[in-house]
Structures are given as C-alpha cells and as structure tokens.
Amino acid sequence: MPITVKLDDLLHARRMTMTELAERIDLTLANVSILKTGKARAIRFSTLEAICRELECQPGDLLGYETG
Amino acid sequence: MPITVKPLPRDILLLVCRVILYAVLVVFGLVLLLVAGISLYGAFANPDLAARMAGMNVLSLLMVGVAFRFVQLLGRIIDSVAEGDPFNLVNSGRLQQLAWLTLAFQMLALAAHARGGDFRILHINGVEGLFSTGGGISFGGFLLALVLFILARVFRKGTEMREELEGTV
Numbered sequence: 001m002p003i004t005v006k007l008d009d010l011l012h013a014r015r016m017t018m019t020e021l022a023e024r025i026d027l028t029l030a031n032v033s034i035l036k037t038g039k040a041r042a043i044r045f046s047t048l049e050a051i052c053r054e055l056e057c058q059p060g061d062l063l064g065y066e067t068g
Numbered sequence: 069m070p071i072t073v074k075p076l077p078r079d080i081l082l083l084v085c086r087v088i089l090y091a092v093l094v095v096f097g098l099v100l101l102l103v104a105g106i107s108l109y110g111a112f113a114n115p116d117l118a119a120r121m122a123g124m125n126v127l128s129l130l131m132v133g134v135a136f137r138f139v140q141l142l143g144r145i146i147d148s149v150a151e152g153d154p155f156n157l158v159n160s161g162r163l164q165q166l167a168w169l170t171l172a173f174q175m176l177a178l179a180a181h182a183r184g185g186d187f188r189i190l191h192i193n194g195v196e197g198l199f200s201t202g203g204g205i206s207f208g209g210f211l212l213a214l215v216l217f218i219l220a221r222v223f224r225k226g227t228e229m230r231e232e233l234e235g236t237v
Contacts, residue, residue, distance in 0.1 A: 031237040041235030 004064040007036045010055050025050035085146050089139050096135050103128045127180040131173060138169045155230060160223035167216035174209040 011021060022032045027047060034040050035047075048059055055062075107125055141162045148154045 027237065034235070035237045039235070040237045041232055043237055047237055 002066045002068075004066055005035055005038050005040070006062055006064055007032075007051070010057060010062060011036075014055055016055070021051070021054060024054045079150065082146055082150050086143070089143050089146070092139055093136065096132050096139075100128065100132050124180060127176055131176045131180065134169050134173045134176065138166060138173070141166055141169075155223060155226050157224065157227050160220050160227060163216050163220035163223055167213045167220060170209060170213040170216060174206060174213070177206065177209070 011018065018032050018036065019029055021027075022029045025032075025047065027050075031040075035043065048062070051057075051062060052059060103125060145154065145159055145162055148156070148159055
C-alpha cells in the first residue's frame with residue numbers, strides 16, 4: 001500500500017514507547033503494533049485525533065504517501 | 069484411524085436441523101431402495117419394464133447423489149455455526165455449491181419426470197397401479213437456488229467487510 005505510517009519515527013522523536021501511547025489513546029498494544037507496522041487497513045478519525053493529541057503532531061506528520 | 073463422534077450441538081435449533089438432515093438422508097435412502105426394488109421386480113417379472121426403468125435408475129442415483137452432497141454441505145455449515153464462526157469464505161463457497169446443486173436437482177427431476185411419463189401405469193400382479201415420478205419444474209426449487217446464490221454473495225461481502233473492520237484501528 002502506498003500509504004505509509006510514520007508512527008515509529010514520531011514515537012522515537014517523542015521518546016515514547018508503544019505501550020505508553022497505547023495506554024494514553026486507549027487502544028490495545030496489538031492495534032498500535034498493527035498501525036506501526038503498516039498492517040492496518042483503515043484508521044478511525046477518533047484514533048487519528050488521539051494520536052495527534054498525544055504526540056502533538058498533525059495527521060500529515062503521521063501518514064505519508066509514496067508513489068510507485 | 070480412530071473413529072471420532074461429533075458432539076451434539078448444544079443449541080436446540082442446530083440440534084433440530086441436524087436431526088432433520090439425518091431424516092432427509094434416511095428418506096433418500098428409502099427412495100433409492102424403492103427404485104431398486106421396482107427395478108428388480110421389473111428384471112424378473114417384466115423385462116420390458118426393466119429396460120424402460122434403466123434410464124430412470126441412473127437419474128434416481130444422480131438425484132440421490134446430489135441430495136446427499138446437499139445435506140452434507142448443509143451439515144458442514146451447521147457445524148460452522150456451532151463452532152461460532154459461520155461468516156467466512158468457505159461457507160460462502162458452500163452456499164454457492166448448494167445453489168448449483170439445487171439447480172442440478174431441478175434439472176434431473178425434470179428429466180426424470182419427462183422419462184417417467186412412459187410408465188406411469190404399471191401392472192403388478194394383475195393390479196393396475198399408478199407410478200408417478202411427481203417431478204417437473206418446481207418454482208420453489210428455482211426460488212431456493214436464487215436465494216442460495218444471493219446468500220452466498222451476502223456471505224462473501226459480509227466476510228470482506230468483517231476483514232476490513234478487523235484491520236481498522
């Protein structure tokens with residue numbers, strides 16, 4: 001899929017672990033892992049909103065589009 | 069190889085379905101025996117009748133085969149309900165198979181009826197009896213096939229939607 005998820009980079013930059021993020025956004029660790037590894041097929045606006053709130057970023061910082 | 073006996077479903081509806089399926093199998097077995105009996109009678113007492121029954125026997129065997137497969141597939145779908153995961157692509161394929169089997173059964177019934185017209189009146193031991201194949205085009209059968217095709221499509225779409233939902237975070 002040409003949509004990439006840059007959650008790993010954001011977590012690294014904020015010095016935050018996946019477990020910590022999962023607790024803060026009320027998502028299971030398994031689902032955060034699915035999102036981080038790019039295996040998710042869709043993302044809810046509520047999840048996106050929670051991630052942006054906790055990581056203090058914009059949706060565009062989290063998602064990218066790769067051509068080809 | 070050890071013989072494993074499937075436990076009876078705890079759901080009363082599933083249990084009733086299972087019993088009905090077994091009853092249907094028994095009925096089809098009896099029909100097969102009846103056809104075989106008439107054929108044997110024909111072979112010994114009335115060679116002319118036996119010749120006319122030959123095609124009928126093949127059609128009957130095919131119909132019983134189709135019905136057996138139908139009941140078998142239905143049983144597997146019921147099992148998947150008991151296991152708690154009926155909405156999958158396997159069951160969608162099974163429903164589609166059931167639809168084709170229903171159509172095949174209708175065609176065979178039609179052929180049997182057309183052929184059965186030749187010997188509707190039999191003379192057995194001097195007694196005139198009516199032997200009707202009772203087949204022909206059944207509106208209900210075609211409607212069932214249509215419903216099964218639609219259900220198969222609904223199952224497939226439902227499975228795709230569930231997979232997408234499972235991948236949503």
